[in-house]
Amino acid sequence: MTPTDAKRPLQLNDQGQLRHFLSLDGLPRELLTEILDTADSFLEVGARAVKKVPLLRGKTVCNVFFENSTRTRTTFELAAQRLSADVITLNVSTSSTSKGETLLDTLRNLEAMAADIFVVRHADSGAAHFIAEHVCPDMAIINGGDGRHSHPTQGMLDMLTIRRHKGSFENLSVAIVGDILHSRVARSNMLALKTLGCPDIRVIGPKTLLPVGIEQYGVNIYTDLAEGLKDVDVVIMLRLQRERMTGGLLPSEGEFYRLYGLTSERLKLAKPDALVMHPGPINRGVEIESAVADGPQSVILNQVTYGIAIRMAVLSMAMSGQTTQRLLNQEAQANKAAEEQN
Amino acid sequence: MKLPNPAELLPKMAAALNEHLANRHISEPRFIGIHTGGVWVAQALLKEMGRDTELGILDVSFYRDDFTQNGLHPQVRPSALPFEIEGQHLVLVDDVLMSGRTIRAALNELFDYGRPASVTLVNLLDLNSRELPIRPDVVGATLELAPNERVKLLGPAPLTLEHLAPAAH
Numbered sequence: 001m002t003p004t005d006a007k008r009p010l011q012l013n014d015q016g017q018l019r020h021f022l023s024l025d026g027l028p029r030e031l032l033t034e035i036l037d038t039a040d041s042f043l044e045v046g047a048r049a050v051k052k053v054p055l056l057r058g059k060t061v062c063n064v065f066f067e068n069s070t071r072t073r074t075t076f077e078l079a080a081q082r083l084s085a086d087v088i089t090l091n092v093s094t095s096s097t098s099k100g101e102t103l104l105d106t107l108r109n110l111e112a113m114a115a116d117i118f119v120v121r122h123a124d125s126g127a128a129h130f131i132a133e134h135v136c137p138d139m140a141i142i143n144g145g146d147g148r149h150s151h152p153t154q155g156m157l158d159m160l161t162i163r164r165h166k167g168s169f170e171n172l173s174v175a176i177v178g179d180i181l182h183s184r185v186a187r188s189n190m191l192a193l194k195t196l197g198c199p200d201i202r203v204i205g206p207k208t209l210l211p212v213g214i215e216q217y218g219v220n221i222y223t224d225l226a227e228g229l230k231d232v233d234v235v236i237m238l239r240l241q242r243e244r245m246t247g248g249l250l251p252s253e254g255e256f257y258r259l260y261g262l263t264s265e266r267l268k269l270a271k272p273d274a275l276v277m278h279p280g281p282i283n284r285g286v287e288i289e290s291a292v293a294d295g296p297q298s299v300i301l302n303q304v305t306y307g308i309a310i311r312m313a314v315l316s317m318a319m320s321g322q323t324t325q326r327l328l329n330q331e332a333q334a335n336k337a338a339e340e341q342n
Numbered sequence: 343m344k345l346p347n348p349a350e351l352l353p354k355m356a357a358a359l360n361e362h363l364a365n366r367h368i369s370e371p372r373f374i375g376i377h378t379g380g381v382w383v384a385q386a387l388l389k390e391m392g393r394d395t396e397l398g399i400l401d402v403s404f405y406r407d408d409f410t411q412n413g414l415h416p417q418v419r420p421s422a423l424p425f426e427i428e429g430q431h432l433v434l435v436d437d438v439l440m441s442g443r444t445i446r447a448a449l450n451e452l453f454d455y456g457r458p459a460s461v462t463l464v465n466l467l468d469l470n471s472r473e474l475p476i477r478p479d480v481v482g483a484t485l486e487l488a489p490n491e492r493v494k495l496l497g498p499a500p501l502t503l504e505h506l507a508p509a510a511h
Contacts, residue, residue, distance in 0.1 A: 055409055
């Protein structure tokens with residue numbers, strides 16, 4: 001079992017390459033830029049008549065979804081297929097766990113099927129991290145979203161969207177609006193923007209939907225939407241996560257829309273060429289007006305396309321990092337054996 | 343070993359390529375350079391031939407057969423082919439032909455864009471160490487290197503060939 005320590009973070013191999021993709025926390029700027037550059041190249045593959053490259057031919061990618069998702073699951077499936085991997089998807093919430101099998105047993109079984117990469121989505125924060133550290137350290141584990149903690153591929157696809165439309169991050173004001181408290185997307189975006197050098201990250205939402213201690217991310221906090229939207233380059237709207245809400249945080253959806261919904265009128269407060277982003281699925285008339293979601297400044301559907309390229313980049317980079325680590329381990333073992341013989 | 347000067351090889355390569363294309367009755371070839379050295383050679387060759395045609399760029403990183411051993415090249419670039427491949431006569435240009443695996447990868451990638459009518463292979467150098475049945479149609483020079491000797495093309499202007507330090511293992 002591989003221990004984690006400050007010297008070698010769990011997600012990186014001995015050469016500092018990605019081997020798991022669990023969180024954007026602690027990943028250096030160079031690595032995030034490498035993911036974006038690689039994804040840029042994969043975007044070109046997605047525009048071809050034959051949208052497939054042979055990079056992961058013969059490898060098996062297993063999507064293990066303990067929590068429902070359509071967009072993330074299908075874009076991970078497409079990403080793996082475009083890399084020529086074999087793909088299986090398990091919706092564990094509807095499968096053997098309902099027959100009493102534990103997480104550990106489920107994963108051991110999948111491991112025995114000789115999968116090479118697990119994409120894990122789980123309602124508990126830290127699930128992917130736990131699996132990478134204690135269950136299958138030698139397989140590439142990709143976090144497809146864990147609880148309120150992190151959704152690193154969504155974070156990176158948002159960064160790719162911003163970079164492709166705005167060029168860089170150095171002079172941007174980016175506003176993240178809505179239900180910050182329940183949003184792993186917000187957390188991943190704040191980390192990524194900070195690492196990539198965005199100077200003005202704003203979070204906008206009602207006090208009840210802002211997590212305690214959010215200042216530590218180095219963001220500017222607004223509870224007034226009009227004030228927060230002023231002259232921003234990018235507006236990232238979040239979905240109001242009704243299913244995670246246990247009551248008491250909001251008076252009503254109508255009230256939320258009245259105060260924090262992105263309407264055409266309010267969008268005028270941002271720069272005229274401001275981008276409108278949303279991780280989906282959108283709640284029309286709850287956090288965003290239809291005219292804005294479908295309007296000329298919206299890049300919501302581009303985000304979906306970019307998501308496939310980001311997932312292709314992360315899958316291939318993690319696979320490559322694991323392989324390199326295996327070779328390094330073999331070399332170290334051979335050296336040790338040779339030493340013992342002397 | 344003294345390495346040749348690419349500028350002196352180009353006129354001969356241009357003449358050989360013109361002759362090859364004439365023999366095959368190819369009047370409108372499409373030029374494709376393999377990233378990065380092949381692109382430089384292709385640009386120099388087009389200039390030498392007095393042709394002003396668009397150059398396609400191929401990055402074969404996603405098609406290499408050593409991915410599981412060497413991983414993904416960190417500076418992979420998107421391929422850019424600004425013309426149809428289907429039914430076209432292609433001239434594929436690379437700097438140094440060593441094992442032939444880059445060309446194998448390039449051919450695989452090209453066929454994902456369509457079915458070319460023909461592919462003519464042009465290399466600045468042939469190191470005579472092919473591991474696959476791949477033979478260039480036009481070659482600047484053929485060299486025999488010592489087992490751990492490597493050469494690298496520097497460019498784009500001027501193009502120069504340089505010895506690389508032997509690999510660590």
